[in-house]
Amino acid sequence: MRPFVHLHVHTQYSLFDGLCKIPDMVSRAKELDMPAVAITDHGNMYGVIYLYREAKAQGIKPIIGCEVYMTRGSRFEKKTKERLCHLVLLAKNNQGYHNLIKIVSKGFVDGENNYHKPRVDFDLLEQYHEGLIATTACIEGQVPQDILNHNEQGARRSLERLVSIFGKEDFYLEVQNHGIPEEKTVRTVFKRWSQELGLKLVATNDYHYIDQADAPAQEIKLCISTGSTLDDPSHFRFYNNEFYMKSGDEMADLFSDMPEALDTTLEIADKCNVDISFDDRHLPQFPVPDGETDSSYLRKLCEQALSEKYDPIT
Template identity: 40%
Template sequence: MSVQFRDSLQQGFARMAEAARPFVHLHCHSHYSLLDGASEIGTLVKKAKELGMSGLALTDHGNLHGALEFYRKAKEAGINPILGYEAYIAPGSRFEKKDAANSKEASYHLTLLAQNRTGFKNLIKLASAASLEGFYYKPRIDKQLLEAHHEGIICLSGCVSSELSLALIKGGADAEDFREAREIAAWFHRLFGDRYFIEIMNNGVEVQRLQLEAAVDLARRMGLPLVATSDAHYVNRDDAVAQDVLLCINTGKFRTDTNRMRMENDSFYLRSPEEMYAHFPGLEDAVARSHEIASSVSIDLELGKRHFPVFQLPPEKTAEDYLRELCIQGLKERYAGDEEMLPGGELAPVVRERLERELSVINKLGFPNYFLIVWDFVRHARERGVPATARGSGVGALVCYALYLSHVCPIRYDLLFERFLDLNRKEAPDIDIDFCKDRRGEIIRYVKDKYGEENVAQIGTFGTLAAKAAITDVGRVLGWPIARVNQLKALVPEQLGISLDEALESGEELKKLYETDAEAREV
């Protein structure tokens, strides 16, 4: 039997099994659960597909950073993307930020899933407010925010660190504490209605067993539906060690430390449907309900469409005409007294031809309004004496030089406009503007006030551990002497951003050490 045929047969059996005993993971963490989750999104999606699942949820800790990457890759794989996140919810108001000794006291956990596009928009509002208004140890929402933005959201009661689970674990069968748990569940049920589910887990951990028993009892008493999830932090069981090392990096601990944060076992991986049913005997309905919930989710995101704010033009002028006018005015100021570029007070043919060519591309791609907006806030910065300049490929545009976005003449330095903008590329031009760090807040406030808070977003970038950085951090976690770590790092080829796989492929000495030294191989 060929390997290809065998794999196809196995995948076929997996799909048949999924159809007979359906299950979809609704509680999964990717590497966007920073230094906690160890699942690369593409690998996570591929594994769910191999297991025959029709859908998959992404529920990273306190953020939606991976949502769009996950959405695209899940769609490409032909499985239903369920966009969610494991929210941190404040015990009281998100604005109360005192007296908590640690993050566990400052917030509970709650699993939120978007059922449709409206729900995803509300998740974005919740996650944004959590970071901007509720950050205290963790980005936190509160019940007030949930009341305002619950439409289109499915709520699972959460893991053992949720408000409900903690009340159940604390109280067990105690009447008073059980009443507290009932009140918590009743509040969420009133808000979410039939979109509220009691979440149960079984990763072989004692505290989960205690929560599960009490949660099943509560759900039956209150007539609330149960749903089984698995707190997946990595894709395969043998990824547990890598995930544990990530936790050590995150918390600044050694792997040998006894008193540190760690997962209790190696069961927090993406289980198959068969494994899930085996771990919830007598609760098969709760396992199957995950598939019912997933089937109720339909998220269709409008990607690729631009929603630029509109620059207010002077009366009886078009964006194209006004941009041209500003460019000619700016170039005459820039080249004042330069007879080569401005002979007789008029733009030289080389300047005019370059300007016309750039404006033609900008107009055909529909970006005059965009350039006017950037010109507007840079003009505001100049008027207020805030230093500002473009960097990157935008410096190659004469239009940017004319608008005072950049301060280098691209004609004199033979810089290419096509590196910045080209008819064959439909992406919006990336005009990076640096402002004085002490006063850039003034410019951000100007843009928000003029173009609307809803049209302005601040973004972040994610750093990954390249080969040498990974060796440094992992070597420290494993307790290696610095000299030994440096010796291993010295064998990594000098190549910007090189990965460990690439380093092993191209570095003969490193590869030899990897094959002969067990400690080096562990790193």
């Protein structure tokens, strides 16, 4: 089996369109002789701990990530309508894991728009990029979208900004091949840019279900998510049934012209080493005035509030 690691993965916690159950996904990764398994759900980290525990239990490395929604402006800007772009972030270490939590959390708290999606902006990436790896994501990524909109100059500007944040060693040009024509356009440009700019290519399959036979079930989930039915000829569906957990050999066939993009997945997997302890308590630290302890200050605040709230009946 050709060595390979999937780095663009949507579990059932990608609530809109993901179908993969984590235990089954980890088991399948082991069957395919993959050394690691990742999680990169849309905009959230709901399944991260489940993935981490399950992967450890089955003796495979967990890779923690998220496919965040990027706004082209500020996350604080209120917009009635915008097309959000995707960006894949992977945690290299515990600092990266904590920074990813902050990015995703602030995306919800600061950036949720009228369509109830968390939005991340460049300011957040610049503030919390340490310990993170980034890839350009699928054709919904900002750089691929600019390419497909015939704005290669704009794509280069976005790319340069991302590289300046993450550095060449931790930023990758993501290539996909689900048989979608637009993906071929992006692959052609990225292959040229890889040579020109010294950036590495990484192959992904962006799977939303484990087996190819699961595609009809995922289509039903999409109908549920959009309030539609299979009988509606215009109901939302994926381009085809290629968004499943492919083997290394299948990926090698798809990327026979760029085998180095498969090798990069192993490089990235080797970089990612998050270690989560479940035995320690991580309570927040609150500063107290000089001369006070946590207990004495808490007592003082309670007594003060009690006197303010208590209104005895006379």
